[in-house]
Amino acid sequence: MHTEPKGFLGKYVFSFDHKVIGIQYLITAMFMGLVGGTLALMIRTQLQHPDMVIFSKAIITPESYLSFVTMHGTIMVFFLVSMAISGFANFLIPLQIGARDMAYPFLNMLSFWTVVPSCLLMLGSFFVPTGAAASGWTMYPPLSAVPEAVPGSGFGTTMWLLGMALFIASFTMGGLNFLVTIINCRAPGMTMWRLPIAVWGFLVATILGLLAFPPLTSAAIMLLFDRHGGTSFFVTDMVINDQVLALGDGTPLLFQHLFWFLGHPEVYVLVIPPLLMTMEIIPVFTRRPMFGYRQSVWALFIISFLSMIVWGHHMFVTGMNPYVGKYFSIATVIITAPFAVLGINLLASLWRAKLKMTVPMLFALSVISAVGFGGFGGLFLGTMVSDIFFHETYFVVGHFHLMIGVVTMLGIFAGWYFWFPKISGRMMSERLGRWHFWLTAVPMISLFIIMHLQGMGGMVRRTFDPATYDYNSGANQMLRFPITFLAFVVFFAQVIFFYNIIISLRRGEKAGKNPWHSATLEWTTPSPAPHGNFGESLPRVGCGPYEYSQGDDEEGYLPQAEGPQAGETDDA
């Protein structure tokens, strides 16, 4: 056991303690989320009033608008959601499986301190003369490879690629740690089938990420060589601004394949952990065992396997062979089946249960409806015929925001309200939490549903001035206002969230060990959990994670640490 550090640096900055590292990740993610959210508001303002002068025309120009879109996507996907999930995984895995720390605490610290320079590179790229990367978060070459194409493809893109390389390095270190810890460091009696289901989520998402990120690394390396080494992996001879560029004879499509081989599993890396954190929270507030625990885990494995072989559905319009497209289409729609298993298990867990409507439970329920709406739109995008119409429209934007923006963020909020007592030792204010919930969940879900409608009307993505196109007048223009209005509501509702955190940290009700009467291991430790988590000896686990009594009695449950111990009964 590493000894408890005494100094400020060792305790809060370069800490080996998984709980501190988890909180570091969460705080960094919050900060990056504010940056990403501000960018979203600037994008919405521009779309709402393409002709209005905001601050000055120097801030939102066609070029910088593209940078904002690109960096909004990058920051939200990799530096808000991924990092918040890393934060929860760091904080929860050792506590929930009954370990004293991660398997490799030093690697864990290194993982966080690799992602910090990565954040700085991304943020710093706004301040280079040519601006931040501007070819979309997907970084398609040749746009991203040729500096003549758009100003953002100058030094900003180099910083983006280096930042992404550091991010992948950090993710790999963190992910290897999660995987090894879950597999090898469980407390005595904690079999794989007794794991809290959130841990299964972290495990599966980690495996997916570890397998999917390296091909993106290879693509990023080749793109860097195309930009600076004179190679032609992805670029071809082309004419830009009447200027002939002899760049060789590469294949830009190759990048798309390598990118989406990561890109699609990455969606599941983002969605699965918050979704399963939701599944983890629901039994606590229905006071019943989860419906279909094992089936959910198997469904999860099928989902993640399928997610690695369907990347082509992002590329239907690239002129791929229709037979290949048909395969990708069918494989994509098959994912619906295991996903329906998860959905039905979630709903069945609620069926005729007596719900306790606490704030984490409200957020958990909103996740279920967001998954429903988001998944429904996915059917139209997974099917080749309709996708060719919807491609590059706001239908796509609305769909992926619902899945990797709303589902993930609502799940993360649910987790935050649920585990905040364990993080800080105090309860969040329920009253403020409810205000935060209603002003976040409802506007978030509805604004992205409206985006679907706009997309059906033909509104195209990444357009600086939508009014240039005739079809964006009329109904499509009218839909713009509710979206912008709701986006501002969601952003400023977060003021309540941050105010709630500050006020609860100072004056919140003391939480005690187990405020929610939950059965899993993290609630057997004092709040906040001490260094080394579990005192003198590790807990011995004797039963599954959701042994609740199905009654009104809040004490009627069997904590995992108190289940029948091996030797006392013949453990079937």
Place this chain on the structure above:
Amino acid sequence: MNAAGLTASQRAACNRTLLGALLATVIMLFTGFAAAYLERSTSGATWERMEFPPLLLVNTFVLLLSSVALEWARRGQERGQERTLAPALALGALFVTLQCVTWFMARDAGLFVSTTAYAAFFYLLTGLHALHMVAGLIALAYASRHRDVLRFATGFWHFMGGIWLYVLLVLTVF
């Protein structure tokens, strides 16, 4: 090293899982490049091979010898004999040096990363592999002092030897 309060056997199990997962990511990384290579070599664009540097055969032999020397040392050490990792380390370092020599020879023959697509893949694949070999050398050097990571470092080294054969296969056959 035992930072998370684990027993020695738990620690060994952790190292085994870590090695497996790490190698999976390495496989995926090289698969990414190999997929790009296959696509690029068959997409109908110009594709000029370079003359295969004969020195690479010598390098391959040196790498094979280093694996043998490493296995000799590991088996001895696990039986309690005093066998040093020095020959394996020396052969490994020789391999990396010879790879550098190969690159310099290719450069002197007028072949740069930007000359042809094949040359670009040649430099990238061999260079990436050499980087992993350097990491492997550091792991081996560490393992010569810390017995508990010897199996981890050995496994990584042998595996990267296998990846070298894969790189050779890709560069010569396809």
